[in-house]
Amino acid sequence: MKNELSNQIIDRITSLGLETTGKENIDQGERIVSLLAGTWLVYKSIKKIGKHPFLGFQGVAAGGLMLYRGATGVCPIYKQLGKDTTDPQAINITEDIVVNAPRENVYAFWRELSNLPKFMKHLKSVEEINEEISLWSANTPGGLVELNWNAQITREETNEYLGWQSLEGSMIVNAGKIEFKDTLNGIGTELHIEIDYFPPAGSVGKGIASLFSGLFERMIREDIQNFKTYAEAADFRQYAGLSDSLTT
Template identity: 40%
Template sequence: MITSEIGMASTKEQTSIEPIASGSSRTNVGTTERIISTTVGALLTYYGLRKPTLGRLLVATFGASLLHRGTTGYCYVNNAIGRNTAGRDTDAINMSSTVTINKPRAEVYKFWRQLENLPQFMHHLEKVTQIDNRRSHWSAPVPGGIGKVAWDAEIVEDRENECIMWRSVPGADVDNAGEVRFKDSIDGKGTEVHAIIKYQPPAGYLGETVGKLFNPAFKKMVKNDLRRFKHLMETGENFVVPHPTAKHTGSDPNSVQETQEFQGTLHS
């Protein structure tokens, strides 16, 4: 059985670890300043590019920086001097799913703890490289093949056969955190795995829109991750279900289906 939930971090379902807000997911500019920055920035950028000269290009550059400040809600100068008029960072999105696996808890924990195994069932990940016992480097393709994102993560809590918690370090392309808990199933013959993934979308109006748009697709991904994990642990084989699109390409049907669902979400 697999169950899943999604919501903001302020909901009843919470983890004991939060992503560290850094870079694009952090706001330090208040609403009024953002409106002014966006308006003035747009005007200066337009003025500077309408009849380009060296002086006007400098004006356009300054306008672009104001435009970025207004749309993202983040100001590098504010950060440098410790000024924050925003009041709060963006809320983290919280996704969770639970699955029961017919394998001993120690075996299930050991496989997950070897973080380089994660891309075998988390197909939105490209690669995880363990740097040392606690730090690792993660990379993932951006849907649509337009690039990649990467980040370093650290394990902040590790209780053998019980719990693993990790989070990205400051400066990550995507601020995120995760937690997976292992406990014996009710019948004592397997392991109940409860995974929670959190991420913080980019700050500002764009980030708010991105968060609302992508949430359904991310929810489906987490649920499918655990479904594949269950199949992999119980059979030793990657989870494959016939799908017409992937039949003759050699690609993973689940990845193809998830990509279609993700792209469908973007166009709905």
């Protein structure tokens, strides 16, 4: 019976014209799901073979294919489509916010990079080594791993633009830019913020990439939005030398 089922699985894969060997192209999480789903499908399908042989063998073949992709890490369909979920995935974030504070004060606060962890929970610290170089430390969701890298200011236009990028050889590649503009009423500041995180290539990168989950991306987006609240709080207004009363 086992040999017969194995032959059915092999015949099914062969009939699809799919190769059964190749480079791994599905990540660990997807492999686990494939193994669990494949096991369940094979089990259910075997029970159907007596009453519905055709449907039963089809289910066994499909479950076998899922077990194959889970056990080997190779998905023939992904290979045909050129898809590879083991490649480190980048996080690209773009946000626009408006804060009720003068542009000069907002720019000065962001330019002092050590201020960023005050409202960005994903950043543990930013230590400014000199006018251009800084050491960044970030927490991943749950605080399981701490990421560290050095970054350099790449472009600076006082009160208008600030850009930075991690230095070559860093654990991760991080880049960001912020554009500062006056609001129409001339009282507040419009910020256009772009922040990118790229895990490195290779096996180390794959491990770090697993930490770049949707939770981490959501954490960063929330951090950016947190600045609006922080800019209207007493701590920022004291830093900027502003009065406690807000203009609406």
